[in-house]
Amino acid sequence: MSVSTAAIDPSVCAPLPVLGQDVTVPLVTGGEVTYAALDYAASAPALQRVWDDVAAYAPYYGSVHRGAGYLSQLSTDLFENSRRTVAEFLGCRAEDQVVFTRSTTDSLNLLAAAIPADCQVFVYETEHHASLLPWRDAQVTYLNAPRTPGQAVETLERALADRDPYGPALVCVTGASNVTGELWPVKELAAAAHAHGARIVLDAAQLAPHHPVDIAELDVDWVAFSGHKLYAPFGSGVLAGRADWLQAAEPYLAGGGASRKVARRADGGVDVDWHTTAARHEAGSPNVIGVYSIASACKALTEAGFDSLVAREQELVGRVRAGLAEVPEVQVLSLFGDDAPRVGVISFVVRGWNSSHFAAALSAEYGIGVRDGLFCAHPLVRTLLGSDPQDPGECGAPEAEPGERSLNAIRVSFGAGTPDEHIDRFLRAVTELVREGARWKYRTEDGRCVPDRGTAAQV
DSSP: OOOTTTTOOOOGGGGOBBBTTTEEETTTTSSSOOEEOOBBTOOOOHHHHHHHHHHHGGGGOOOOOOOOOHHHHHHHHHHHHHHHHHHHHHTTOOOOOEEEESSSHHHHHHHHOOOTOOOOEETTSOOOOHHSTTTTTTTEEEEEOOSSHHHHHHHHHHHTTSSSOOEEEEEEEEEEEEOOOOOOOOHHHHHHHHTTTTTEEEOOTTTTTOOOOOHHHTOOSSEEEGGGTTTSSSSSSSEOSSSHHHHHHHHSSEEEEEEEEEOTTTTTTTEEOSSSSSGGGSEEEEEEHHHHHHHHHHHHHHHHHHHHHHHHHHHHHHHHHHHTOTTTTTEEOSSSOOTSBBBBBEEETTTOOOOOHHHHHHHHHHHHEOOOEEEOHHHHHHHHHTTTSSOOOSSSSSSSSSSSSSOOEEEEEEEEOOOHHHHHHHHHHHHHHHHHOHHHHHEEETEEEEEOOOOOOOO
């Protein structure tokens, strides 16, 4: 998978309007500043377009699928039209199903519950925990972190060829790393999986918001992603792809909506005829607003022109990487090297700084929101930092005090709503903190590095 910016002038693509773009936050050193949200990889701010669409629908809110009333019928149409919008956004094949879930994590746990009992699962240690951990009831082979895209394909081919017994198999892989932002060779991995009789699921949580995803073109069997990464509100996600394993599996949740017919038996038991459509795994009253918000985000990104959005983001990626390269104390983390294509997700460490301390100073002194820790990808971050991937670690601040080295990292991430000023402020802040140090004292409180509010003056 490659990112092309040919014949596109990034300057003509303005940031998309997002919620919170005018929010101001206090600085510990005095005054206020417009908040620079640079934590898109955790949750991207909702697009204003999405929020407006949801607000316009809200007065017509109704329960879907079985209501005879006008609002129920309208909501049902909106819900099912949203399913078609998402299918089109993902380039789904005619026979594919789009199942609405709560998140990427929920989607992959649903698929894990639907795989055949004798299925072997292959997953790289580089995965986010959402795709690393759901396969607890399966026979899992964890693959070592590759150092090139070609090595990723070769590692998978060897593992699949050596499997015993030769039965059903599933490969789970990210499209873009939530730690390094690097794009993975998804199409090549899909070809390798299929050549060895395996299926493949793509964790597109970090890919879909930054780059077009086409199931048919990539030839993957399933795609999973979250609405809150795709500029929609929290609480909704998607699992899209082949229907056969999903239709053959017991419903992920048992209840109303998943069942087509329920009858008592003479012996006192219950006979259930489950749906074979996506409804089979959508029991209960669905999150109509969440589903509609995902569809609205898909439309907004498509209408804005993904090529232009990608081109502008690549310009921002280049600026951030170039700016960080000018600070010798900064080490950017990478699996595949400097030339690897990537989305707007960059993790780094700063020599002489505790990562939690650095992130706290960015927030308190510059109004910049980034993330520090292991990013729910503990084995990968440990590997990138040169420690044993089996070492224990926690998501969040380490026990080290401000100024002490920690085996955590700092992540800056951005996207379609990021203004140039946020990038400029971030790079200036990194340079100033490294050269001049923090202007305030910090302490560890409840596992987080925070400004010492008892400090009467700057230091």
